[in-house]
Amino acid sequence: MDKRRTAGDAVPARPAWLLPSGGLPPQRAVVPSSSPPTSGSTSSRYPWLRDELHRMENCVRSARSMIFDLDYLSPGIIRALSVLLDDAVLCSTRSLQAPGLLSTLSDLKEWCRIAVGYAPQGIASHVARFLKACAGSISMGAVCRRHLPYHGAFASITTTMHLPTEDFQGHPLVWIGHADSYLLLAPQHGGRLVRWVHRGQDILYWPDAADWSCPAKVRGGNPLLFPFAGRHFVKGNPGQWRDSQGKVHSLALHGFARDLPFEVSAINGRxxxxxxxxxxGATRAGxxxxxxxxxxYALLPDGLExxxxxxxxxxxxxxxxxxxxxxFALPHSQRAAASLALPRTERLRQRSDGSPMCAEPGEPTYRLDDPRLQDALHAFRANPSATLAIPGRKIRFELNQPGSAPWHAVxxxxxxxxxxxxxxxxxxxxxxxxxHGLGLRWIEPGQRESAVCRLRVTSDLLALAKVRSDDEVPPT
Known part of the structure; x- marks a missing residue:
């Protein structure tokens, strides 16, 4: 049976990942008229770029001539591969600012497999050559992105993205959500989640007089810890780590992510x-x-993922x-009434040289005024989860999500x-x-790994009403 497509076959639809903003129609690039980029200015500032762009064009030209030389293919397949080639060019252009270049190539491969799924076996070698050409065009985009600063030659070519904002403590923060359930985030300040309001109640703490001159040091919200969480030591010296070749690098407590600006790469305002x-350069130093x-961050009807x-x-x-x-927001006067429930765990701390102390069996439940909790690590020995119960609500951590890297501890x-x-x-x-390797993850070139947690919030309306009434009682 001939599995080739015919001229009347429909061309497969472009995959959703090629469309910005979660599947919305593509938006035109915006080039401000005040400073349009020109090839002359680009080449003069980055002389190597001209050769790289020529190479990318040659890759595209090679791929295009390749598919039209395959005269035994049906017009439908040729048309499908032409569409794929156009998408490869689009991807290489977007790679100047878009993340996940290697994953984009992986998606290209998958879509190409679908496009030629009914073609003769003989096409396999040609598809391999075609994908290599696509890889060349995408890698050139990666080269451009890596070597050109964000405000360099291509800084004026951006994708229009509307960012809903709300003024908070005199700063415009990105707002997503609904009237009584929403997030306020500061991408420019370490990607910090500043405020999480669930059904009208603040779940997270943020100080009223936060020092916005150094947001990374503010106690509040959710700072992101990357690439390493916690303290690291070399020969008792904090803030240092040794790589597999024995070279020592300097890296601050909890890494650098909370100190650096993030880009908003996708948003759904609701x-x-x-x-x-x-x-x-700032990250590669350490x-x-x-x-x-x-x-x-994705809002859920009953919480946050x-x-x-x-x-x-x-x-x-x-x-x-x-x-x-x-x-988490919790008045200190309520600590004795709050608790943390855990599955089977081992409780331990970190020694001054960085090594973990001998672990001891953890408790199933702790009151939050228990001194054993201070700066303690709770290594999971069963399905990872946790439930924080405070007056008025419970927050359950669901940490055993499909496809997620394992969470080692809380x-x-x-x-x-x-x-x-x-x-x-x-x-x-x-x-x-x-x-010491406890929870260390290694990611191979071209691979990705996700760590997913869900926080489910349930409210105790009677307890919440009591807390509110207690707060309103004037002091005697």
Whole structure:
């Protein structure tokens, strides 16, 4: 049976990942008239770029001539491959700013497989050559993106994206959600989730007089911990780690992500946002790897889902163990009435040299005024989960999500006994895992890994009403 497509066959639809903003129609590139890019200015500032772009054009030309030389293919297949080639060009253009170049190539391969699924076996070698040409065009886009600063020759070519904002403490923060359930985020300040309101109630703590001159040091919201969560040591010296070749690098507590600006790479104003951090000179100084790190927040009817995705865009495998640092709103006077329930765990702490102390069996439930919780690590020995119960609500951490990297532990911490917050922090690895390996993840070149957690909120209306009435009673 001849499986070739015929001239009347429909061309497969372009995959959704080629459309921005979750499947909306493509938006035109906006080039401000005040400073239009010109080939002359680009070549003069980046003389190597001309040769790279010529190479990309040759790849495209080779692929285009290749498919039209396959005279035994049906017109439908030729048309489908032509569409695919156009998409490859689109991808290479977008790769100047878009994340996930290698995953984009993987998607191209899959779509090509669908497009030629009914073609003769003889096409396989030609498809392989075609994909190689596509890979060439995409890799050239990667070269352009890596070597051109964001405000360089192509900075004026951007995709129009509307970012809904709300003024908060004198700063415009990105707003997603609904009237009484929403998020406020500061992508430019470490991708920080600043405020999470669920059914009218603040779930996270944020100080009224936050120091916005150094947001990374503010106690509140959810700082993103990447590439390593916690403290790391070399010979007792904090803030250092040793790579597999024995070279020592400097890296701050919890990594660098919370100190660097993220880009908003996708947004759905009512449901979700994706923020992206890419490797740069600032990151490679202490972490010499090429990567894309994404934080994806998605509102749920009863809570929030957060995905931390790491993509290896380099040529060597990279180590990582990201984490969260949720500051949950809890008046210190209510700590004795709040609790944390855990599955089977082992409780441990970190020694001054970075190594983990001997673990002891964890309790199934702790009151939050229990001193054993302070700066403690709770390593999971059963399905990872946690339930934080505070007066008026419960927050359940669902950490065993399909396709997610395993969460190794949760950390519990608060700054002082009188702080009006309490931190319950899911971590992929233990502190200093780069040296002892407990929770250390390795991502191969071209691969990606996601760590997904869901936070489900349930409200105790009677308890919440009592808390509110107690708060309204004037002091005697």
């Amino acid at each position: 449901a979700s946002i994706r923020m992206t951090l890419r490797d740069s 972490y010499p790897f090429a990567f894309v790190f994404e934080a994806i 957060v995905t931390l995705r790491t993509i290896n865009t380099g040529t060597q495998r990279l180590p990582c163990y990201p984490g969260h640092h949720f500051y 950390t519990t911490w608060s700054e002082t006994e009188t702080a009006d917050f309490y931190c319950v922090e899911p971590w992929v690895g233990l502190p200093d895992a780069i040296h």
